[in-house]
Amino acid sequence: MALHDAPLGKSSEYPERYAPELLFPVPRQDNRRRIGLDDGRWPWFGADLWQAWELSWLRPSGVPAVGWGVIRVPAASPTIIESKSLKLYLNSLNQEVFSSHEQVQERIGEDLSSACGAVVSVEIYSVDAPSSIVSRPQDFELIDDEPVEVDAYTPCPERLAAGGDRVSEALCSHLLKSNCPVTGQPDWGSLLIRYSGRKIDRASLLHYVVGFRQKQDFHEHCVETVFTDLMTYCQPESLTVSAHYTRRGGLDINPWRSTDPHEPPMPRLLRQ
Numbered sequence: 050m051a052l053h054d055a056p057l058g059k060s061s062e063y064p065e066r067y068a069p070e071l072l073f074p075v076p077r078q079d080n081r082r083r084i085g086l087d088d089g090r091w092p093w094f095g096a097d098l099w100q101a102w103e104l105s106w107l108r109p110s111g112v113p114a115v116g117w118g119v120i121r122v123p124a125a126s127p128t129i130i131e132s133k134s135l136k137l138y139l140n141s142l143n144q145e146v147f148s149s150h151e152q153v154q155e156r157i158g159e160d161l162s163s164a165c166g167a168v169v170s171v172e173i174y175s176v177d178a179p180s181s182i183v184s185r186p187q188d189f190e191l192i193d194d195e196p197v198e199v200d201a202y203t204p205c206p207e208r209l210a211a212g213g214d215r216v217s218e219a220l221c222s223h224l225l226k227s228n229c230p231v232t233g234q235p236d237w238g239s240l241l242i243r244y245s246g247r248k249i250d251r252a253s254l255l256h257y258v259v260g261f262r263q264k265q266d267f268h269e270h271c272v273e274t275v276f277t278d279l280m281t282y283c284q285p286e287s288l289t290v291s292a293h294y295t296r297r298g299g300l301d302i303n304p305w306r307s308t309d310p311h312e313p314p315m316p317r318l319l320r321q
Contacts, residue, residue, distance in 0.1 A: 052290065058290070059320065062173065063137065063138060063140050064137060064141040065141075065143050065144060065146070066141060066144065067142060068104060068137075068138065068141040069138060069141075069160040069163075069164075070073070070161060071134050071137045071141060072130055072135065072137045072138050072161070072164040072228045072292060073130065073131040073133075073134035074128035074129070074131075074132050074164050074165065074166075074239070075128055075129050075130070075131050075267070076127060076128050076159075077126070077128060077129060077269070077295075078120070078127070079302050080087040080266070080267070080269075080270040080273065080274075081273065082275045084273060084274055084287035085277070086101055086273075086277065086312075089160055090112070091100070091124070092100060092124075092277070092280060092304070092306050092308070093124065093277075093306040094123060094124065094307065094308070094309065094310040095123075095124035095272075095305050095307055096121045096123050096124055096130065096304070096305060097121070097122040097124065097304045098164075098206060098303040098304070098305065098315055099118075099119070099120040099121075099122070099135070099270060099300060099301070099302050099303070100117065100120075100296070100301050100303070100317070101118040101119075101120060101135075101139060101299060101300055102117045102296060102299045102300070102301075102319070103117075103136075103139070103140075103299030104116045104117055104142070104153070104173060104193075105142070105143050105299075106138060106142050106143065106145055106146070106147045106153055106228060107143075107144060107145060107146045107147070108146070108147070108148075109148060109169045109242060111146075112148075113143075114150065114154075115176055116150055116172040116173045116175060116176060117173070117174055117175055117176060118154075118157070118171055118172060118173045118174070119172045119174075120161065120169060120170070120171050121169065121170045121172070122155070122161070122165055122167070122169050122173075123167050123168070123169075124269075124304075125167060125169035126165040126166055126169075127165070127166045127167070127239055128164070128165050129165070129167055129267065129269055130161065130165060131171060132297065132298065132302065133298065134137045135246075135300065136298045136299060138160070139299075142157075143157075144192070146319045150173045152159055152214050153173055154171045154173050155171075155246055155318045156208075157171045158170060163219050163246070169213065173273075176258075176303075180317055180318055181248065181317065182231070182316070182317050182319060182321075183219045183316050183318060183319070184318065184319050185223075185239065185318065186219070186221075186316060187312065188219050188242070189220060189221040189241055190218065190219065190220055190221065190255060191220075191221050191222070191223070192220050192221065192222050192251045192255050192258075192264055193222055193223060193224055193255065194304060195251045195254075197252045197255050197256045197259075198253060199256060199258070201258050201262065202258055202259065202261075202262040203254065203259060203263065204260040204261055204264060204274070204278070205257060206255060206257060206262050206278035206281070206282055207255055207282065208253050208257060209249070209250075209254065209257055209278060209279065209282035209283055210249070210250040210253045210282070210283070211246065211247040211248060211249045211250065211254050211282075211283035211284070211285070212247050212248065212250075212288045213247060213248045214247075214248060215245070215247060215248075215286075216246070216247075217243070217244070217245040217247060218243075218244070218246045218248075219241070219242070219243040220243075220249070220251065220254065221239060221240065221241050221242075221306075222239065222240045222254075222255060222258045223320070224255070224258055224259055224273075225237070225238040225239060225240040225258055226238070226261060226262045226265075227261045227262075227264045227265070227266055227268075227271050228263065228265045229265070229267075230265040230266055230267060233265070234297075236268060236294055236295075236297075237295045237320070238268070238293055238294035238295065238296065239291045239293045239318055239320065240258055240275065240290070240291075241289075241290070241291045241292075242254075242266045242275075242288070242290055243287070243288070243289045243291070244247060244279070244283075244285040244287060244289070245285060245286045245287045246283065246284065246285030246286040246287070247283065247284070247285070247290075248275050249279075249283050249285075257278070257293060258275075267299040267301045268292060268304055269280065269302070271304075272290055272291070272292045272304040272305070272306055273294065273304075273306055275290050275292075276288065276290045287308045287309065288308050289305065289306070289307035289308070289309060289313050289315060290306050290307070291303060291304065291305035291306075291315065292304055292305075293316075293317075293318045293320075293321060294321075295320050295321055301321050303315055303319040
């Protein structure tokens, strides 16, 4: 199926019954070919962490239950799921009867795994569960006030620079913005970068991040582009890139790519 067949950007009726066929997979391969990675060997570990805030189903008594969920799609999956199709699919569960939230987890996990071509994990939590909300992790330094002048809003990776002594540091920018490749609607996010290696010039990094402002691409593709560009132009010894996007339609997407196979802390930021 081509992307123009996806429900994104089209008028859609919300399903009244369970409809896993609504899930619309989008191949990752096209973007990876654009950034020079089309041989199936990628320089990262990672996943796409979705947070779903509008989950509901029926208990056996007919009384509704509500919750929120964390969905992890491995970066090695051949496809991602188009976001509106996931929203419609999750809403198709609203009138379905489940005996427990574990059964809901299992059903969603099975359907998403089938659509993505890889094992997708799902965790559902009570809306009363405590959660940590931060503006940014404490050890990340904000780069948004670096003195730069910007006159073009396309990514310029060739301006990225690193040099001098080896450092280990964590950097944050809240100025990540890209646009949906289908609807053109803005996607807002915060970019977190942790690395070891020659010190990255922060002004050049901020200029690069702002350059995404008019880029049309999916969240996952933007993160893979940032990771690949930093590895190419700054050559860090280790690197983790994660983006924390604001929610749309009850969903937010938080992709991460790293030279380290362990998932980094993924806090919920204030904007989410």
